Amino acid sequence: MKQPPRGVSFGTIFMLAVAFVVVGLSAVTLPRLLGTANFNMDVSGAISALTLDGALPRLNLTEIPISDATAAPENEEDSVQDTATPTPAPTPAPTSTPIPGGTVTLTLGGSINIDDAIRKSAYYSDSGKYDFSDIMVFLRDEMRADLNFLTLENITYEDAKVSSLNAPCEVMDALAGAGVEIVALGHPKAAEKGVEGIRATIDAAKEQGMATLGIYANQEEAARYRLFTVDNVDVAFLHYTESVTSSGKKNLQNAGAVYALSTIKVNGTTDAMLADIRDAKAAGADVVIVSLNWGKVSASKPTAEQKTIAQQLADAGADAIIGAGSRVVQPITWLASKDENGETRHVLCAWSLGSLLNESRKDGNVFGMLLQLQIYFDGQDISFQKVCYTPTYIWRYKQDSQYYYRVVISDQPAPDGMGEDQIGYMEKALRNLQKYLDDSPVTLRTK
Numbered sequence: 051m052k053q054p055p056r057g058v059s060f061g062t063i064f065m066l067a068v069a070f071v072v073v074g075l076s077a078v079t080l081p082r083l084l085g086t087a088n089f090n091m092d093v094s095g096a097i098s099a100l101t102l103d104g105a106l107p108r109l110n111l112t113e114i115p116i117s118d119a120t121a122a123p124e125n126e127e128d129s130v131q132d133t134a135t136p137t138p139a140p141t142p143a144p145t146s147t148p149i150p151g152g153t154v155t156l157t158l159g160g161s162i163n164i165d166d167a168i169r170k171s172a173y174y175s176d177s178g179k180y181d182f183s184d185i186m187v188f189l190r191d192e193m194r195a196d197l198n199f200l201t202l203e204n205i206t207y208e209d210a211k212v213s214s215l216n217a218p219c220e221v222m223d224a225l226a227g228a229g230v231e232i233v234a235l236g237h238p239k240a241a242e243k244g245v246e247g248i249r250a251t252i253d254a255a256k257e258q259g260m261a262t263l264g265i266y267a268n269q270e271e272a273a274r275y276r277l278f279t280v281d282n283v284d285v286a287f288l289h290y291t292e293s294v295t296s297s298g299k300k301n302l303q304n305a306g307a308v309y310a311l312s313t314i315k316v317n318g319t320t321d322a323m324l325a326d327i328r329d330a331k332a333a334g335a336d337v338v339i340v341s342l343n344w345g346k347v348s349a350s351k352p353t354a355e356q357k358t359i360a361q362q363l364a365d366a367g368a369d370a371i372i373g374a375g376s377r378v379v380q381p382i383t384w385l386a387s388k389d390e391n392g393e394t395r396h397v398l399c400a401w402s403l404g405s406l407l408n409e410s411r412k413d414g415n416v417f418g419m420l421l422q423l424q425i426y427f428d429g430q431d432i433s434f435q436k437v438c439y440t441p442t443y444i445w446r447y448k449q450d451s452q453y454y455y456r457v458v459i460s461d462q463p464a465p466d467g468m469g470e471d472q473i474g475y476m477e478k479a480l481r482n483l484q485k486y487l488d489d490s491p492v493t494l495r496t497k
Contacts, residue, residue, distance in 0.1 A: 151426070153425065153435070154337065155195040156196065156198075156421075158421040159406050160200065160419065161200070161201040161405050162202045162407045164217035164407075165408055169212060169214070169218065184456070185224065187456075189457055197278055198231050199339075201235075205235075206218065206221065207246065210247065215239050215242060222257070225260065232287055234289040235255065235262050236290065236311055238293045238295055238375075241297075244302075251265065264341075267310070275326075277330075286339070288326055288330065288340050290341075291312070291343040292343060292345070320359060320362055327363065327368050328366055331367045337369045338369050344375050347377050347378075349376045349380075350486070351381075352373075352380060352402075369397060370400075371400065372421070373402040373403065379418060379486045380402040380486070381489060381490045382401070382421075382491060384397065385399050405418050405444075406444075406457055407457055413478075413482060417441065418441075418442045419442060422438050422439060422440065438492060439487070441459065443458050443459075443475075443479045445468060447469070447472060461494065
């Protein structure tokens with residue numbers, strides 16, 4: 051370290067002054083003591099000549115350097131080495147191994163049928179437009195799952211006249227507004243307007259942000275699986291229809307587009323459908339949901355052939371089978387199957403979820419349900435943690451000579467405007483639904 055310039059120190063000056071004073075005093079007193087000489091010395095002058103004012107620098111208090119009492123010695127070898135143990139760097143917390151899998155919730159609804167009476171009730175002559183949102187407004191609070199699904203048994207082809215089959219495109223707005231994210235569009239009449247009608251229907255759904263199943267615009271799209279990932283769980287949805295109208299078959303064959311509508315059987319066998327399930331599993335699907343449009347309208351029980359097909363689906367690897375098409379709720383059951391290790395696995399089979407919306411007033415057609423599932427995947431196997439349902443009722447009321455429709459939740463307080471007679475019908479519909487599900491492994495959902 052650079053040393054400051056050296057000068058005459060205060061101690062040196064002070065000692066010199068003392069020495070001169072002593073000498074001066076000695077000069078005065080010594081002769082007297084000896085009695086031999088007279089000696090005069092101006093002491094005051096000598097001291098004045100040594101005033102300290104001119105020898106010391108003037109320093110303000112703030113300029114006085116204050117040394118540290120623990121300052122290190124000048125010689126390096128005399129310094130004391132710091133023997134304190136250095137503070138170790140913090141050990142990072144161990145990174146936990148991510149747990150594969152997770153939990154996914156599903157809400158699965160029955161079929162929507164925009165029959166003529168339903169369509170007319172949603173038409174507003176003052177604007178010349180359709181609006182179906184009020185019909186489905188009460189579904190919104192129930193469509194809160196990770197994935198919400200239902201079936202639409204209509205096409206939406208703007209270049210053709212609206213009818214009980216060809217619904218206005220605004221129905222897609224209402225479905226999306228109610229919370230639907232996945233819509234199955236395969237049904238027996240889906241190809242009645244040919245490939246053009248199929249493509250237009252797909253486009254209308256996709257414009258509202260919904261994924262589509264069962265009908266396809268091209269071969270490439272038909273070959274892809276609809277895979278959705280929720281909480282590290284990959285869920286595949288597949289959809290097939292049992293039958294196709296003769297005119298629909300002809301339209302697809304003439305266009306070379308038999309791929310455009312997926313069917314339960316191809317050339318008389320279910321092989322293609324079963325291969326799709328196995329391929330979806332091989333491609334990484336943890337859960338496979340198979341949706342089917344099948345059964346006879348108003349049938350309250352599955353046929354023997356349906357039972358055979360459902361067992362084939364279970365054996366191929368399906369985890370849940372969801373039926374629609376009969377417009378009537380049918381029982382729910384567990385199917386037993388064997389996995390690749392020979393262990394028994396259980397597959398949920400809902401033969402039919404009935405109809406969420408149609409114009410019929412028959413007892414079995416006025417109620418439906420939303421099936422709500424919570425499925426846990428532990429990285430290897432799945433388990434159903436919740437299997438419950440929300441009951442629905444198709445409320446019809448008359449106003450200004452026009453019938454209007456609403457899909458309501460039948461175990462909730464009646465909506466404003468529902469008369470006593472309709473409340474009675476709704477309560478009856480709830481009882482009938484519960485009777486249909488009496489022996490089913492499903493419980494009424496709780497809020």
